[in-house]
Amino acid sequence: MVLQLIKQKWFYLAILAIALAVPLLVPNRYFFQIIIISCIFAIATLSMNLILGYTGQASLAHAGFFGIGAYGVGLMTKAGVSFWLALPASALLAALVGFLIGIPTLRTRGSYFAIATLCFGVIVSIIAGNWVSLTGGHTGVVGIPRPSPIPLPLAGEITFQTQTAQYYLVLAFLLLTLFVMHRLVYSLQGLSFMAVRNNEVLADAVGINTFATKMLSFVVANFFAALAGGIYASIIGSISPSTASYTLTFNWLVYLLLGGAATLSGPIAGAFAIPILMEYMQFLEEYRQLIFGALLIVVIIYFPRGLMGGLASLRVKAVNYSHRRKAGVPSAAESGKPDQAF
Amino acid sequence: MYRVLLKVENLTKHFEGLVAVSEVSFGVNRGDILAIIGPNGAGKTTVFNLISGMLRPTSGKIYLNGEDISGLKPYHIAHKGIARTFQTTALFDQLRVVDNLAIGYKLRTSSGFWSTIFHTRRWKEDRAGCEAKIMETLGFIGLAEKALHFVSTLSQEEQKRLAIGVALMSSPRVILLDEPTGGLIQEETDGITNLIKKMKAAGLTICIIEHKMRMIMDLADRIVVLNFGEKIAEGTPEEVSKDQAVIEAYLGGDYVA
Ligand SMILES: Nc1ncnc2c1ncn2[C@@H]1O[C@H](COP(=O)(O)OP(=O)(O)OP(=O)(O)O)[C@@H](O)[C@H]1O
Ligand SMILES: [Mg+2]
Numbered sequence: 001m002v003l004q005l006i007k008q009k010w011f012y013l014a015i016l017a018i019a020l021a022v023p024l025l026v027p028n029r030y031f032f033q034i035i036i037i038s039c040i041f042a043i044a045t046l047s048m049n050l051i052l053g054y055t056g057q058a059s060l061a062h063a064g065f066f067g068i069g070a071y072g073v074g075l076m077t078k079a080g081v082s083f084w085l086a087l088p089a090s091a092l093l094a095a096l097v098g099f100l101i102g103i104p105t106l107r108t109r110g111s112y113f114a115i116a117t118l119c120f121g122v123i124v125s126i127i128a129g130n131w132v133s134l135t136g137g138h139t140g141v142v143g144i145p146r147p148s149p150i151p152l153p154l155a156g157e158i159t160f161q162t163q164t165a166q167y168y169l170v171l172a173f174l175l176l177t178l179f180v181m182h183r184l185v186y187s188l189q190g191l192s193f194m195a196v197r198n199n200e201v202l203a204d205a206v207g208i209n210t211f212a213t214k215m216l217s218f219v220v221a222n223f224f225a226a227l228a229g230g231i232y233a234s235i236i237g238s239i240s241p242s243t244a245s246y247t248l249t250f251n252w253l254v255y256l257l258l259g260g261a262a263t264l265s266g267p268i269a270g271a272f273a274i275p276i277l278m279e280y281m282q283f284l285e286e287y288r289q290l291i292f293g294a295l296l297i298v299v300i301i302y303f304p305r306g307l308m309g310g311l312a313s314l315r316v317k318a319v320n321y322s323h324r325r326k327a328g329v330p331s332a333a334e335s336g337k338p339d340q341a342f
Numbered sequence: 343m344y345r346v347l348l349k350v351e352n353l354t355k356h357f358e359g360l361v362a363v364s365e366v367s368f369g370v371n372r373g374d375i376l377a378i379i380g381p382n383g384a385g386k387t388t389v390f391n392l393i394s395g396m397l398r399p400t401s402g403k404i405y406l407n408g409e410d411i412s413g414l415k416p417y418h419i420a421h422k423g424i425a426r427t428f429q430t431t432a433l434f435d436q437l438r439v440v441d442n443l444a445i446g447y448k449l450r451t452s453s454g455f456w457s458t459i460f461h462t463r464r465w466k467e468d469r470a471g472c473e474a475k476i477m478e479t480l481g482f483i484g485l486a487e488k489a490l491h492f493v494s495t496l497s498q499e500e501q502k503r504l505a506i507g508v509a510l511m512s513s514p515r516v517i518l519l520d521e522p523t524g525g526l527i528q529e530e531t532d533g534i535t536n537l538i539k540k541m542k543a544a545g546l547t548i549c550i551i552e553h554k555m556r557m558i559m560d561l562a563d564r565i566v567v568l569n570f571g572e573k574i575a576e577g578t579p580e581e582v583s584k585d586q587a588v589i590e591a592y593l594g595g596d597y598v599a
Binding site: 180183184187188189191192194195197198199201202203204205206207208209210216220 | 458
């Protein structure tokens with residue numbers, strides 16, 4: 001067990017080292033941009049994972065909240081507000097909207113909740129396309145300033161004009177999101193989310209306020225979705241109704257399901273692997289969608305817990321097998337299932 | 343301190359025309375085991391669903407230690423100190439044994455979102471309390487060796503023990519057990535019976551639904567008999583087993599032996 005922990009620590013440190021070295025490793029600006037956007041989408045997918053993967057409520061409004069964050073930051077920073085004020089303000093606004101939307105929708109279950117949240121997501125993109133005086137309609141908002149520089153006490157300031165600086169900024173937010181998700185998931189709070197997902201009636205009977213639990217998950221998820229949207233607006237510099245479109249939600253859903261829902265590594269793996277694979281499969285053109293569609297079906301049927309979940313259960317099987325070989329007694333999962341807590 | 347810890351008064355539940363429970367009254371004394379028996383469809387589970395808040399009574403009242411708790415939501419009633427198990431064993435079957443127990447402890451904790459994010463002292467205290475209670479409960483229900491196993495790998499009897507363990511994690515004042523030995527063979531039934539005796543010895547107040555008469559006669563301090571939603575008898579095991587109405591309605595003429 002201890003040995004395993006140490007090994008795991010080295011593994012994570014190695015990944016972190018690679019992440020820090022990315023600016024040295026990328027072959028060109030174009031590829032670098034894909035990595036930066038993948039970081040932003042990893043934040044969105046991680047937060048979607050909280051409500052969908054861990055809490056079991058299939059929210060399809062995620063891009064709507066991403067859009068609220070993007071438009072919030074885009075419009076505020078263009079009006080002269082500092083990015084560092086606009087970003088938390090937009091994320092809090094999305095959290096508040098999520099709370100209000102959650103009051104009616106979280107009382108519905110299963111596909112009803114999915115449809116209700118999908119409707120909300122569509123409404124956000126319709127508003128973005130038609131409230132021309134505020135949002136610029138279908139042309140959207142252009143010329144959004146880069147994140148405001150951070151003044152340093154002695155040596156000038158950190159600016160975000162270069163891709164490298166922008167990359168470290170999004171990486172910092174990705175790590176922050178991962179930290180919060182990790183703290184939440186590996187606690188009694190995280191177990192309460194999973195309890196609601198697994199058996200809502202029993203969760204209620206053992207004293208968990210299931211509505212409040214779902215609400216917390218939904219609000220936190222939407223906060224981080226909007227955070228991702230706000231960073232996106234400021235890094236890319238222009239947004240349009242497609243920034244809030246449900247096609248984004250479905251992309252993240254694919255990242256989540258292929259990577260592995262209810263794991264922390266799965267959403268990140270999905271958000272990086274799929275866009276990068278897409279790039280390398282450019283020559284397949286439209287057929288790429290077809291291939292990913294087929295892949296999704298295969299994964300859902302044969303690896304319902306996605307790539308990372310599948311790997312984890314393989315590891316559990318391997319551990320059990322070697323235990324049996326060594327001790328001659330059957331032993332069940334001691335490690336591996338990613339959503340184990342406490 | 344009321345001697346009668348849990349009391350129901352004229353409890354009635356209608357399901358569109360069907361009277362599932364009709365004007366049922368009884369009390370459970372502190373530290374006692376009260377059994378509810380009756381033929382299939384007599385309304386026993388419905389009584390538990392009413393007490394635990396999963397159903398709202400059509401009329402009638404439920405008191406816990408003198409406090410009116412009728413019509414509260416299930417999680418609210420759990421916080422008041424009533425825990426329950428289900429007739430068809432209910433567990434969090436995607437999780438491990440320890441996770442199931444930890445969830446049962448949630449209502450004893452007070453850390454919210456921010457304590458969880460910052461690992462505050464309160465969060466650490468809650469975690470320590472939870473771990474201690476898990477160790478205690480694992481020993482009590484005899485599942486220490488299976489602590490890290492997934493629920494799906496447990497036998498039926500182990501799952502029933504775990505379901506009781508989850509209920510015990512919140513240190514309830516009253517525990518409602520709905521057929522805790524349903525579907526088990528005699529040997530396993532004895533194991534659960536011993537567990538229930540241990541719970542009584544530890545001072546718990548227990549309300550139990552059972553079909554197995556031998557077990558009930560052995561365990562119960564008092565018995566309430568339901569038939570077609572109505573209470574037809576109440577008393578000690580001896581009194582009930584001699585009651586003419588019970589013999590006719592339920593036990594069958596030649597039971598008393
Ligand atoms: N939610 C419900 N809606 C409609 N009818 C119900 C509901 N729950 C129970 N009933 C009916 O109420 C009656 C009493 O059911 P209940 O489950 O309380 O019986 P029981 O005494 O627990 O029986 P068993 O020994 O089979 O578990 C039955 O006729 C049942 O069909
Ligand atoms: Mg029943």
